[in-house]
Amino acid sequence: MNNNQYFFEYLQNSPPIIELVWFMIGVSLLSILILIIYLKYLRTHLRSNEKIRETYQMKYELHLITYLYSGNEEETISPEQQTIIDELKKDLSDSFKRSIVVATLLKLKNEISGELDESIQKLYYQTGLINFSISKLRSRKWYVVAKGVRELTQFHIKEVHDEVITLINHPKNEVRKEMQLYLVNLFSFKGLDFLDVLQTPLSEWDQIQLLEVLQRFDDQQVFDIKPWLKSSNDSVVTFALKLADIYIQFQAKEDLIELLDHKSEKIRIELINVLGNLNIIEAKTILKNHFIERSQQEQIAFFKMMEKMPESDDESFLLEYIHHENFEIKLSALKILKMINSNTFNIQKHKGTEPDFVKIVEYLENN
Template structure:
């Protein structure tokens, strides 16, 4: 079939077939272009990876030499200053700077003690601090978060007032990095941000902050009582966890007041804290309005009774054998069993009847 036959066939064919051929040609062209682009991209990434590996090996060698070239007599030894001059020439290049910072971060995570402090000093000496601070002025929230993280890992304390500007940032990721910065570098003193925090502290944020506090092992525990009166419920819940972990018995009066808090979550956490601290005074308050409380609060209180049970609580305990909530009934029987196994047997049959009912 020659060219004229093909053209003749195409001219005499229906519109639908013409359109099919037209779009097929377009799709084929796009597929070919994408194939060439992917090939180019793969070659580019491989070449880029080789360049990164090359500079990484070079800068790692410099930094390892720097770490072992220090002495106790000078802030920076002559050999260290030579390495600093070499690195400074590369810092101006964004590509090379990114590699140097990543190596420093890797070393900082692996090294502690005097060598770790030496890396912190090098970070400032190289002028990298201004680049991290510049990230805090960026419009992109993810860049701000990276900047704060860098300042945290290199333990840059002098900029905490600038960091605090992000306390109520609309993005939770930025707020989290700011909170971690303050607590990681200042321990309990860093928790002062709770005085002005307007946004919510997530459960995961609270866990991380508690973990950092325990790692720091700071013996100067802050006065938690003002935070128990915060209008931010998540701050109150976090403070209740602090009360439990650090045995803040001196906050007893404020804790008891929270049994009447408007938030059910706060009340439940308060009962848990009172239980851990063995504050017996709370029992009568909770017994007197037990039926008015939610099932979650009632369950928390019955669990508390297992810790602070006294002989005078027996009538109240026995009343709850017929409670409508099965979990509460099981907890009651567990308490009776732990208190007096022989007496438990007397109520077991009655409990089974209540369970069936």
């Protein structure tokens, strides 16, 4: 008691700044205490939810396995299966239980194949889960929409194509990405038709993901990239160039050559790389004739292109650039010259004295 009186007297006689410090210490300690209590409550709540989730998951797994193995050839749906469907329907009105049912279905779907996989998809229809997924497409919350499209993709629901494609220019990239993956996963190369009307950017990561999905399909059907090469959306043009390169779209040669005058330097540089990979000689002649008009990055890309298709006719052109101020151009010019005419290379190597030239010559002679 005396200690408390002494402390309060000390505060009363202390300067205001000391009183403020003690007040702040008290508030901080109280906040810490409240936070500790809340964290303990939160952890207990999460553990409780996890136990409930595990219980329901075991229950639904048992239901689903029973459903899968209780069918018979005489009836489309056996009485035992119908009982399970009815029980699941009752729980689907609860969003927590519904999320567990969906997760359990997907888990089983990833572990089995063939007729059992078809049975799971059938159950997805019979329980009405498909309606919940479709309803998410109309949500005002973008992450709910994205989740709905992802579920439709995972369960391979093709018949909602027309509704999903309306999200093509959704303001959120996450939604657009799920829409694009839905189309390509379910419709393969035909799903790329969305590129015809895409107005929003197709990010580099989105392009990589789409290409990864396409490469899973065994039958690499013929598709026409020409409309996409003419797109006003630069990201669509860039993606079309990747498709041209990977799937060797030599039939689009004329349209590719026309892109040499594209307004985007980035696209022109990527194009030059693709033209080299496709070994389109006509483009090489055009670029050689207008080399000076190109940016330095395009010039560097052109020399890399020439390395892929060296010809003896290039010699006079190369001799003009073996002393170029740019190191990469100079390196490529000497490298190609050595490939097409080693005698001319040996003559020219003694005519350069600048350090970079000498280093390049030494490197090429030893490699």
